Amino acid sequence: MSAESEPRYPFVVVDVSAEVSDELAATLFELGASGVEERDDQTLLRGVGAGRVTLVASFAERAEAESAIEALREIDATLTPRIEEVVGDAWRDAWKEHFAPFALTPRITVAPPWVEAPTPPADGHVLWLEPGRAFGTGLHATTSLVAELLDAHADELSGKELLDVGTGSGILAFVALKLGASRAVAVDNDADVIEVVEENAERNGLRDRVEAREATTEDITREFPWVVANIEARVLRPMAEDLVRLVAKGGWLILSGILESEHDEIVARYLGLPRGLRHVETRRRGDAAAADTAWVAIAFAG
Incomplete structure (x- = not known):
């Protein structure tokens, strides 16, 4: 299977302060995320450090992820959310090596x-x-x-x-x-x-x-x-x-x-x-x- 034909999984990634991370994670669910991972200094995959939390929200379609980013920017213009995509299914087991x-x-x-x-x-x-x-x-x-x-x-x-x-x-x-x-x-x-x-x-x-x-x-x-x-x-x-x-x-x-x-x-x-x-x-x-x-x-x- 070529990379073009493999499934693509869009994620919205945003770095926030620890004190607002729970509230923003709930907002991402309201915006249609099927799951939200929180990464900080204590998790298997690290966040950005310095008291910050990285939220990684998975979406079924890229269009949904793009809509969520627009909504986040309307909620707080200081946020810098971004879309990351993973191609194929290998990512599902990648965490196991850690x-x-x-x-x-x-x-x-x-x-x-x-x-x-x-x-x-x-x-x-x-x-x-x-x-x-x-x-x-x-x-x-x-x-x-x-x-x-x-x-x-x-x-x-x-x-x-x-x-x-x-x-x-x-x-x-x-x-x-x-x-x-x-x-x-x-x-x-x-x-x-x-x-x-x-x-x-x-x-x-x-x-x-x-x-x-x-x-x-x-x-x-x-x-x-x-x-x-x-x-x-x-x-x-x-x-x-x-x-x-x-x-x-x-x-x-x-x-x-x-x-x-x-x-x-x-x-x-x-x-x-x-x-x-x-x-x-x-x-x-x-x-x-x-x-x-x-x-x-x-x-x-x-």
């Missing part, structure tokens, strides 16, 4: 299924993971911070059931199970990622201990001793009541997807609810002085 086994926590090594089995740490485990079209390789700070908190509190987690809200690839549910959780319920509002979670569960021999389904917090009616949600602060704010409602008495709630600059507001939001949670611990990644680029994960307990 995804090698790595230590996610002191006891969990993450490995992609196309490599030889790595040696796990002492008293540790290998987690086989292919993110596919779902977020969550473990390489981003928001994911690794939650995983580290689960590892640090593995004794309390052992034998308990965990709810993973916004599960993506299912990585946090699998980390919990490897660390001794009895069962995990993994939910996401994106139906496409559920198959990814089920495939990863099968790879790790965990299929009978994971329930993966399309759902939101509003769809869940029972409580869990452990709840984790690695989403974004703009989503965690309005869903605070629902998330806290799902935490059993004496249970744990871990949140991430939160910048240092958003930390105090999120803590106040969750502590201000009638349920009476207490703030147990905050873990940080990055320079706390650069509050719009450093990430945090926050642990609460009932």
Whole structure:
């Protein structure tokens, strides 16, 4: 097949400040993007650095991408969006060459299924993971911070059931199970990622201990001793009541997807609810002085 006849995939690429990246990503979806990747200093493919985020939005047709660029310029004339095209299907697997086994926590090594089995740490485990079209390789700070908190509190987690809200690839549910959780319920509002979670569960021999389904917090009616949600602060704010409602008495709630600059507001939001949670611990990644680029994960307990 010649290059002229191969399929072409248009992307809108725009560099923005970290504090407006979530809002602009949502705008790109409203403009017709089928997916939006965020690249920063913590992701597999780096952004432009210096507290900036590179948004890469995929579109079905070039005309749609061009319309989105016009709309972005009308919204903010200082933006400099551009179109990039990839020809052919090889790009779909190109990221795999950068995804090698790595230590996610002191006891969990993450490995992609196309490599030889790595040696796990002492008293540790290998987690086989292919993110596919779902977020969550473990390489981003928001994911690794939650995983580290689960590892640090593995004794309390052992034998308990965990709810993973916004599960993506299912990585946090699998980390919990490897660390001794009895069962995990993994939910996401994106139906496409559920198959990814089920495939990863099968790879790790965990299929009978994971329930993966399309759902939101509003769809869940029972409580869990452990709840984790690695989403974004703009989503965690309005869903605070629902998330806290799902935490059993004496249970744990871990949140991430939160910048240092958003930390105090999120803590106040969750502590201000009638349920009476207490703030147990905050873990940080990055320079706390650069509050719009450093990430945090926050642990609460009932």
